[in-house]
Amino acid sequence: MRAAVWYGAKDVRTEEVDVPAPGPGEVLIEVAYCGICGSDLHEYADGPHAIPVVEPHPASGATAPLVLGHEFCGTVVALGPSVTGLRSGDRVAVEPNYRCGRCPRCLAGEYNICRHFGFAGLMGNGGMAEYAAVPAYMAHRLPENVSLEQAALFEPASVALHALRRAGTTPETVMVVGLGPVGLLTVRLAAERGVRRIVAVDVSPARLHRAAGLGATDLVDARLEEGVGDRIRALTDGEGVDVAFEVAGSESTLRTCLDATRRGGRVVLVGLAEEVSLDSFALVNNEQSIVASVGYRDTYPELIRLVAERGLDLTPLVTSTIALDNLVPDGFEALLDGPGEQIKILVDPAARGGTAAVGAA
Incomplete structure (x- = not known):
């Protein structure tokens, strides 16, 4: 063969x-x-x-x-x-x-x-x-x-689905930073779960356009926006998103996620970065949490059901x-x-x- x-x-x-x-x-x-x-x-x-x-x-x-x-x-x-x-x-x-x-x-x-x-x-x-x-x-x-x-x-969709599960209960507002396949699938599955506001962030206009077609409600071009965190807070009446998904794998995008997440919010770390430094003072004062998400478990039956019964494409x-x-x-x-x-x-x-x-x- x-x-x-x-x-x-x-x-x-x-x-x-x-x-x-x-x-x-x-x-x-x-x-x-x-x-x-x-x-x-x-x-x-x-x-x-x-x-x-x-x-x-x-x-x-x-x-x-x-x-x-x-x-x-x-x-x-x-x-x-x-x-x-x-x-x-x-x-x-x-x-x-x-x-x-x-x-x-x-x-x-x-x-x-x-x-x-x-x-x-x-x-x-x-x-x-x-x-x-x-x-x-x-x-x-x-x-x-x-x-x-x-x-x-199903395999990359499983990575996205597990990350959404790691976010806890379904949030009202989310941000997805990094619109490769897993980031785009996170957008799609967040929309499938009924998330009210989904902010997609990337440097590629083509990928931002694709995210809009998959359910993103707001698009932020990270090349053009100064202070992406401030931009996203403005979109959310100064509050910030409930959950941010870091799917790019860099220190700068992790900081963007923390800047754009509300007090008491959560950042789900999906992307692979080697070493990062954090403002632990701000992290504690904002009572934010960072959780990691690796791979997936028990996701294939749900994806099969979503495609077979709900028409997820x-x-x-x-x-x-x-x-x-x-x-x-x-x-x-x-x-x-x-x-x-x-x-x-x-x-x-x-x-x-x-x-x-x-x-x-």
Whole structure:
């Protein structure tokens, strides 16, 4: 089969490899789509970051070189020994996180912070291939009225949904800073939850425009506005938002979130920044809280229900679908060129050459 294999930074090769055989407790999936995540892009640009290169990952037993891709879906074509609840022909969305099931966090149901947590496609072989073998617990069967195109967005949508859950009860007003795929999905799911006012902040006019179409009520171009926090307070009668989602991953955007959040409000930290400094005096005096949100847990059933029963459409985020052979030039390099028009690029492992543009703004 054809697969995109990571060997090192700027060294991802689409090559012929053996079709994996599903082991005990695993299923073999014929992959329909696999999205390119920011994590994949970082591994391509200057990795390794999460990819194990010396010691095997404790859950997967894998080291590089390995097959990339954790945002994938497809059809079950074979079952390994001891698999129940699934059958060949089932269309499934893959929740790609490994969990041991034995550590204290797993036993508490918090498997997204398992002691041995990891992702298929980063810490083990993933879905940028024609076939992928994964633990059966990762596979969620899809109803007939949920398309595989929708299912390809469930992984980043799960990150957004978990972040909204970390915000606590549904707030009246929120701000989302950073309108990549997860930020835009946070806007969409906040609107789905009935949030009254959703302020979207970014430096890309195209992404701000897309956020408006997904439910944002107010748009703030961070390139043009001086004092984004002051601007957002003005939009909220001087109060500030109840909850701010930091999805950009920088110290400056975290400060913007704190500046724009009301007294007693909350900042949900989703973006990945290395080190930040904070005005702890202001943080205490305003009695604000910062909570982190990593990955997701128990989100796929809710997303399946929202799509199947309420008609939630995630596909407007898809800006192009490309062939696996074109992953580097039309996927990684296109995204590295800058924010531009590309939001979410899907890889179709069955396609042979060419790029099909879809969902253009």
